[in-house]
Amino acid sequence: xxxxxxxxxxxxxxxxxxxxxxxxxxxxxxxxxxxxxxxxxxxxxxxxxxxxxxxxxxxxxxxxxxxxxxxxxxxxxxxxxxxxxxxxxxxxxxxxxxxxxxxxxxxxxxxxxxxxxxxxxxxxxxxxxxxxxxxxxxxxxxxxxxxxxxxxxxxxxxxxxxxxxxxxxxxxxxxxxxxxxxxxxxxxxxxxxxxxxxxxxxxxxxxxxxxxxxxxxxxxxxxxxxxxxxxxxxxxxxxxxxxxxxxxxxxxxxxxxxxxxxxxxxxxxxxxxxxxxxxxxxxxxxxxxxxxxxxxxxxxxxxxxxxxxxxxxxxxxxxxxxxxxxxxxxxxxxxxxxxxxxxxxxxxxxxxxxxxxxxxxxxxxxxxxxxxxxxxxxxxxxxxxxxxxxxxxxxxxxxxxxxxxxxxxxxxxxxxxxxxxxxxxxxxxxxxxxxxxxxxxxxxxxxxxxxxxxxxxxxxxxxxxxxxxxxxxxxxxxxxxxxxxxxxxxxxxxxxxx
Amino acid sequence: xxxxxxxxxxxxxxxxxxxxxxxxxxxxxxxxxxxxxxxxxxxxxxxxxxxxxxxxxxxxxxxxxxxxxxxxxxxxxxxxxxxxxxxxxxxxxxxxxxxxxxxxxxxxxxxxxxxxxxxxxxxxxxxxxxxxxxxxxxxxxxxxxxxxxxxxxxxxxxxxxxxxxxxxxxxxxxxxxxxxxxxxxxxxxxxxxxxxxxxxxxxxxxxxxxxxxxxxxxxxxxxxxxxxxxxxxxxxxxxxxxxxxxxxxxxxxxxxxxxxxxxxxxxxxxxxxxxxxxxxxxxxxxxxxxxxxxxxxxxxxxxxxxxxxxxxxxxxxxxxxxxxxxxxxxxxxxxxxxxxxxxxxxxxxxxxxxxxxxxxxxxxxxxxxxxxxxxxxxxxxxxxxxxxxxxxxxxxxxxxxxxxxxxxxxxxxxxxxxx
Numbered sequence: 001x002x003x004x005x006x007x008x009x010x011x012x013x014x015x016x017x018x019x020x021x022x023x024x025x026x027x028x029x030x031x032x033x034x035x036x037x038x039x040x041x042x043x044x045x046x047x048x049x050x051x052x053x054x055x056x057x058x059x060x061x062x063x064x065x066x067x068x069x070x071x072x073x074x075x076x077x078x079x080x081x082x083x084x085x086x087x088x089x090x091x092x093x094x095x096x097x098x099x100x101x102x103x104x105x106x107x108x109x110x111x112x113x114x115x116x117x118x119x120x121x122x123x124x125x126x127x128x129x130x131x132x133x134x135x136x137x138x139x140x141x142x143x144x145x146x147x148x149x150x151x152x153x154x155x156x157x158x159x160x161x162x163x164x165x166x167x168x169x170x171x172x173x174x175x176x177x178x179x180x181x182x183x184x185x186x187x188x189x190x191x192x193x194x195x196x197x198x199x200x201x202x203x204x205x206x207x208x209x210x211x212x213x214x215x216x217x218x219x220x221x222x223x224x225x226x227x228x229x230x231x232x233x234x235x236x237x238x239x240x241x242x243x244x245x246x247x248x249x250x251x252x253x254x255x256x257x258x259x260x261x262x263x264x265x266x267x268x269x270x271x272x273x274x275x276x277x278x279x280x281x282x283x284x285x286x287x288x289x290x291x292x293x294x295x296x297x298x299x300x301x302x303x304x305x306x307x308x309x310x311x312x313x314x315x316x317x318x319x320x321x322x323x324x325x326x327x328x329x330x331x332x333x334x335x336x337x338x339x340x341x342x343x344x345x346x347x348x349x350x351x352x353x354x355x356x357x358x359x360x361x362x363x364x365x366x367x368x369x370x371x372x373x374x375x376x377x378x379x380x381x382x383x384x385x386x387x388x389x390x391x392x393x394x395x396x397x398x399x400x401x402x403x404x405x406x407x408x409x410x411x412x413x414x415x416x417x418x419x420x421x422x423x424x425x426x427x428x429x430x431x432x433x434x435x436x437x438x439x440x441x442x443x444x445x446x447x448x449x450x451x452x453x454x455x456x457x458x459x460x461x462x463x464x465x466x467x468x469x470x471x472x473x474x475x476x477x478x479x480x481x482x483x484x485x486x487x488x489x490x491x492x493x494x495x496x497x498x
Numbered sequence: 499x500x501x502x503x504x505x506x507x508x509x510x511x512x513x514x515x516x517x518x519x520x521x522x523x524x525x526x527x528x529x530x531x532x533x534x535x536x537x538x539x540x541x542x543x544x545x546x547x548x549x550x551x552x553x554x555x556x557x558x559x560x561x562x563x564x565x566x567x568x569x570x571x572x573x574x575x576x577x578x579x580x581x582x583x584x585x586x587x588x589x590x591x592x593x594x595x596x597x598x599x600x601x602x603x604x605x606x607x608x609x610x611x612x613x614x615x616x617x618x619x620x621x622x623x624x625x626x627x628x629x630x631x632x633x634x635x636x637x638x639x640x641x642x643x644x645x646x647x648x649x650x651x652x653x654x655x656x657x658x659x660x661x662x663x664x665x666x667x668x669x670x671x672x673x674x675x676x677x678x679x680x681x682x683x684x685x686x687x688x689x690x691x692x693x694x695x696x697x698x699x700x701x702x703x704x705x706x707x708x709x710x711x712x713x714x715x716x717x718x719x720x721x722x723x724x725x726x727x728x729x730x731x732x733x734x735x736x737x738x739x740x741x742x743x744x745x746x747x748x749x750x751x752x753x754x755x756x757x758x759x760x761x762x763x764x765x766x767x768x769x770x771x772x773x774x775x776x777x778x779x780x781x782x783x784x785x786x787x788x789x790x791x792x793x794x795x796x797x798x799x800x801x802x803x804x805x806x807x808x809x810x811x812x813x814x815x816x817x818x819x820x821x822x823x824x825x826x827x828x829x830x831x832x833x834x835x836x837x838x839x840x841x842x843x844x845x846x847x848x849x850x851x852x853x854x855x856x857x858x859x860x861x862x863x864x865x866x867x868x869x870x871x872x873x874x875x876x877x878x879x880x881x882x883x884x885x886x887x888x889x890x891x892x893x894x895x896x897x898x899x900x901x902x903x904x905x906x907x908x909x910x911x912x913x914x915x916x917x
Contacts, residue, residue: 117818119722140724162667169664175671176642191890196816197867198841199628199639199678201885202913203895207641207674211667231724251575257598257695296726297770300763356665358576390665428665436668443668444658451657451902452670458897470669 004051004434006097006468013056013079013099020079021057024101027073028066032107034058043084043102047149048092048435055082055096062107064182064190064220071218071465072188074101080464081186083214085126085157088149090352091433093161093213093469103218105156111135112221118196120179122223125156129163132224141226144171147429148337156219162211164429166262169387170295171227173429175210182221183209186460196223208455213431214466216459230295233261234305235329238312239286239319243267246288247362249315250386253292254359256311258304262293263387264336267366270343270381270394271335277342280335283319290386291332339383339394347379347396349405353412355391355419356428362386368418369393376411378404390428391419417442432470440472516558521565523656523687529561530685530907531654539910542681544584547619548608548627551872552680553884555911561685563622570688571662574599578645578662579693583622583686590621594693602694603640604631607799611873614805622686628678629812631798632729632756634838635721641677643692649676649684652903662690675898681909682917683902697758700728702790703768705775705782708735708751714821714840716775720755721839723774725767729756729794730839737802737835743789754785756794800844802835809850809874811858813843815867826861830854850874855882885913892917 013020021035034040035057045052056079061067074081083103084094096102108124114136115122121132121143129150132143146165147153153163159181164173171177180194194206209216240246246265253260266274271289275282282289290312294304305322312320323329335342343350357365366382373380383392393415397408416426420442427436440449453471457463511518511525513532520526533540541557543549545564563584571580574597581590587605594600605624609617618624625647630639637643646660659672676683703720707713713732720727733741735751742749757767772782785793796802803810815823817840824834824843831848847854855871855878862869863886871884887895892914899906899917911917 115818116722117718118816162671164665164667172638172642173665173667175674176638185894189890189894191894195866196818197814198634198838199630199641199814201678201868201870202887202891203683203898204628204641204674204678205891205894205898207671207677208898210674211671216670228722228724228726230726254577254695255575257698259695296759297724297763297767299766300759303760303762356663358573358663360573360575385665388664423661424663425661425666426668428663429667431667432669440669443661447655448657448659449669451651451655452659452672454901455670455672455898458901459894 005473006053007080007473009099010078010080017056020077020101023073024057024059024070027069028059028061032060032062034060043087043096043104046084046087046092046094047090048095048433051092051095051434053096053098055100055102056098058102058104060104060107064184067103067184067218067220068188068190070101070103071184071186075186075188075462075464078462078464080467082466083160083218085154085160086128086152088153089157089161089431089433090354091427091431091435093431093433093466095434097468105154105218108156108220115196116141119227120196120223120225122221123155125159125219125222126154129153129155129158132226136226137229140229142229143224144177144227145174155222155224159210159219159222160212160214161431164390166264166385169263169385170259170261175207177225178206178210178222179225180223181206181209181219183217183219185217186465194223211431213433213470215456215470216465232298232301233293233295233326233329234301235291235293235323235332236305236308236312237282237321237332238290238292238317239283240288240290241286241316241318243288243366244363245315245317246290246386247360249290249312249317250359250362252311252315253308254387256307258294258307260292260304260308260387261295262291263385264291265289265362265384265386266336266339267382269379270339270383273342273346273381274335274339277345278335278338280331282335286318291336293329336383343381343394343396346381347398349399350394350396351408351412353391353393353395353415354427354430355416355424357389357391357419357422357424359386359389361422361424365391365418365422369415372411372414376407378408378411385428388428389424413439434469437470438472440470517560517562519562519565526561526566526650526685526687527654527656530650530652533559533907534653534905537905537907539907542685542909544620544623545586545617547617548623550612551608551627551884552912554879555909557910563620563685566687567620569593574693576662577664577693578690580662580688580690581621583689584620587618587621587624598696599693600696601643601691602633602637603643604633604794604798605629605640606631608872610799610801610804611806611810616799621689621691625677625686625689626679626681632731632794632837634842636728639677641674644673644677645690645692647673647676647686647690648688649686651684652905652907656687657684660690664692680912682899682913683908685908698760699764699787700756700758700790701764701768701787702729702785702793703755703757703771703782704746704785705753705777706748706750707753710734710824711821713753713836714817716753717755717840718817719775720771723771725757725771725774727755727771727839728758729754731797732836733802734835736833740802741793741796743785743792745783745785745789747783754793756790797837803844803846806846806873809847809878810872811845811847812870812872813845813862813867815841815843815862815865817841819865819867823861823865823867827858830858850878852878852881859886887914
């Protein structure tokens, strides 16, 4: 496993562990301060399992006042703090530091208010993404952003990472569906940004906090908007003889003015692997397979599906199936959603990348990935949120072979650098965390990064809140770890990842 | 000649002038660096269409960005346009029209209320003010469509954030932070904006109805239905007459709900919506695409307040509070209409003074909303807070301002005293 440089451990803090634990037990219920190795072990990693580190202590506050007092105490005593929601993040955003107090928000697990009149839900941050939809679906509403880990990931974590999902093409990511948050700053200040009234005036701190990966504050309450569920949802399953044809089809669908709810592409390797794994009935002879989903009223969906079909045919589609029932539609998705475990069958280990590219560069980028695959002599399978240009290559390797891991990490970094080169981004939805930290200089120059760091220092002058994440420590484009899965076992093997 | 003056003389810039009108980024950088060194505050202008919004403040020099304009890159199939910040909105809209695309956030045109004619301003101004039109509740605000930007911070450093792709979570989302910052954080130079296809058709259900309570009921039901509306407004009796359209069969108060999409779908949804709202055929009319577009453009332009003599306030509250807020305004001479499906109140106040303003602010605050003073008489403007802020957020804002503009040279005091 690669080593990862983290901020220097403060020996003075390490030596005061017992004293700090005792003082924290004076602030919150003593049973909510965890200090023995057995108690700390479950918190040593998040969804980026390649990296593990036991924290100094774990605290599990129950109220916003407790969060405030913990942060104030840590700020005054210069103790590093790492916030954590459900711990499903894929970029290591909540990986502990050796000398940190980890704030586990798990006890903030209640929905506070369902407000149909204002079409929003006010909730504590550790309620899962899916639980919000489940709480309102009997009235025909849902919460739109749907990261694939939605059965387990917390809404607070979604805010911290600005999580997306298959349907963010039409409905946006977390930031576009968020109305307000309550947040505690490192000095213990409790404040609210946004609320039930849209676009609070003044600087958009709500927007700044969203996707700030736990570096600027600890989220203690979230208000999200909910939408009326679409009446009809239909999907088309299309095979193409080449990646180019599939890419052109995507571009034309968008250019024609249809915005599907979701548009996914898998390459031949992944189509075959997922089909073998889930028996989804995919066209395994096709070089690229696409799922196009539309939602809305019946006429609307019919009109768009018809248009998409025409465009697919114009672009040489080799097969095309339209879902006749909701069951069939879900079957189309079953394979796609099993992409990660299916790869687990192909190789002992794989790493999932998360680059974002202009839609039109799909074929070019996939060709480059294929070239790199030959260069590094490692197989790769590609899944792609084609509608919004978010690419997830899965690089297969063997972690027991150090050379294989080194090559895999180099390969991954080369892919992300190429994404940036063609006008894309290092990360579309997984966040930078520790994973892509040292690649930030590919996307930003020193001045850009310095501006961001100045904001960080303005709100957290001692850089105690989640240090060592997002911004480069080494200041060189070193290759770091990716989502590393061994023997098909992720941290939460039952959570779909795509 | 001092060293500094020698450096300056290497370009065509004359630092003795009071108005800078740069046409290149290099010139802007040089101006800012100079002002930073000398502590010279700058008023930053685009096309001045919203120049009257915000506090009055003193600045020695003006930076006029109207020559820093032009479309840098437009990729219809990638759904983005990259422009220089001084580009007129009109020019962008015309370019998008050619590809049947649009800026879905339909920004307000404040020209009518200030000068009686259209003046939609520059894109930099639109982003800096973050005032979105009727589609807000469906597609988000201006800030939701900014994919990335390049700007100059208060030290004269060129910084960027985001990019041109929609999915991007690399670093802090500064595009949000600069939206609605009224030019107090950076001088915007380039903006990458998400564009969307225009809907195949757009029609509107116009309900004859003079009562606010009933209107809010219609809007609430409409927006909570699966008919997916993209606009919802209420105009009281006194404004109904402002809309003379062929298919508008009455001239009183009206509630309008817009439905957009493929033609068949729009008709189906309109039909369903009128049923769900239990409307009798004589209670409503349908505006076709062309008339519907005229109606919503007039709404976006605040045309019912054309050449307004009195004050105009922009009040945002949760939908559930709108009725009570308006009822509490009954002691004042007001004319209002409701946008954003019930949560945005545009209201003129005939007599506004510091005391009344305080009362109004307290009412709105109590109902979890906020007020922005869009147009106020000069006397009041000098004494009143245009924007409202609590002490905690003021402190945070102060820190953020300092992180971008340490010497407070960009629009100092435009939003708040000391920021």
